[in-house]
Amino acid sequence: MVSPAAYLIVGAILFALGLFGVLARRNALTIFMSVELMLNAANLTFLTFARHPLRGPPSLDGHAIAFFVIAVAAAEAAVGLAVIIAVFRTRGTVEVDALRTLRN
Amino acid sequence: MIETVLFWIFAVLAVLGGAGVVLSRSPLNGAMSLVGAFFALAGLYLLLSAQLLAALQVLVYAGAIMVLFLFVIMLLNVGADEVRQERIGPIRGGVATLTSLAALALVGREFLRIRFPFARPPSDFGTVAAVGRVLFSDFTLPFEATSLLLLAGILGAVVVAKGKI
Numbered sequence: 001m002v003s004p005a006a007y008l009i010v011g012a013i014l015f016a017l018g019l020f021g022v023l024a025r026r027n028a029l030t031i032f033m034s035v036e037l038m039l040n041a042a043n044l045t046f047l048t049f050a051r052h053p054l055r056g057p058p059s060l061d062g063h064a065i066a067f068f069v070i071a072v073a074a075a076e077a078a079v080g081l082a083v084i085i086a087v088f089r090t091r092g093t094v095e096v097d098a099l100r101t102l103r104n
Numbered sequence: 105m106i107e108t109v110l111f112w113i114f115a116v117l118a119v120l121g122g123a124g125v126v127l128s129r130s131p132l133n134g135a136m137s138l139v140g141a142f143f144a145l146a147g148l149y150l151l152l153s154a155q156l157l158a159a160l161q162v163l164v165y166a167g168a169i170m171v172l173f174l175f176v177i178m179l180l181n182v183g184a185d186e187v188r189q190e191r192i193g194p195i196r197g198g199v200a201t202l203t204s205l206a207a208l209a210l211v212g213r214e215f216l217r218i219r220f221p222f223a224r225p226p227s228d229f230g231t232v233a234a235v236g237r238v239l240f241s242d243f244t245l246p247f248e249a250t251s252l253l254l255l256a257g258i259l260g261a262v263v264v265a266k267g268k269i
Contacts, residue, residue, distance in 0.1 A: 001107065002111045007111075010118060012207075012208050012211045013119050013208065015211070016204040017204070019200075019204040019207055021126035023199065025126070029134075029135075029176070030134055034125060034126060036138065036169070037122050037125055037126075037138065040141070040142065044149070047154045051153060051225060053223060054218065057223060057225075058226070058229055060229070060230070063156065064238050067156075067157065070157075070161070071254065072253065074169055074254065075253050075254050075256070076257075077173070078257045078258065078260070079257055079260045079264065081173065081261070082260065082264040083264055085179070085264075086264050094180060
């Protein structure tokens with residue numbers, strides 16, 4: 001049997017990878033995909049703790065939360081990609097470094 | 105035994121897919137890696153006896169959301185020269201590496217310290233019926249709020265992306 005900690009470590013690695021992508025990359029689409037990766041890492045952690053709780057019997061509440069995370073991610077993807085399209089239309093680029101209107 | 109083998113296959117695939125998203129130059133390659141990572145994660149969900157969530161992962165994430173991503177990537181068709189130019193500078197790369205490694209170390213240490221008691225799930229754990237029962241009893245209000253959120257998402261996407269209405 002695989003230890004539940006192994007699943008949690010996989011989730012932590014995926015989260016760290018996503019964090020690296022958000023901080024290091026400049027392409028808005030890549031940053032957005034990294035955020036999706038972090039959401040999935042959180043989902044994996046939720047499901048691991050739902051199946052292997054620290055006390056009490058396994059509970060399906062974690063499954064419900066993961067369900068809502070997927071729904072929120074769907075809405076976020078729709079709006080976020082629309083924002084990227086709008087930015088590309090006005091600026092002609094999706095590099096986040098080019099967006100500094102509020103800085104001046 | 106079979107569980108261990110499957111876990112390692114899915115875990116390695118998920119991490120490789122995640123690394124592909126972050127490190128690939130072209131967003132298109134990154135999106136394909138992300139699809140692979142989502143499939144591997146669905147496998148991990150199955151090993152955690154979360155059948156419904158595994159199916160939703162493939163349908164909603166690998167299906168709907170990634171199709172939307174690929175659609176936008178191909179629609180924008182960001183020039184290849186622009187993609188090639190992206191280099192991660194030493195300061196930016198160093199800060200990002202340090203931050204993510206610190207987060208991984210902090211969280212991983214806590215995870216490895218946990219002692220998990222043995223838990224035997226009920227036979228219908230993670231099935232559509234069981235999760236549906238929870239969604240429509242304890243989580244009725246959030247569930248209905250989700251429908252409003254999705255409606256707002258549709259409207260917001262149309263308003264933002266469409267130049268003139």
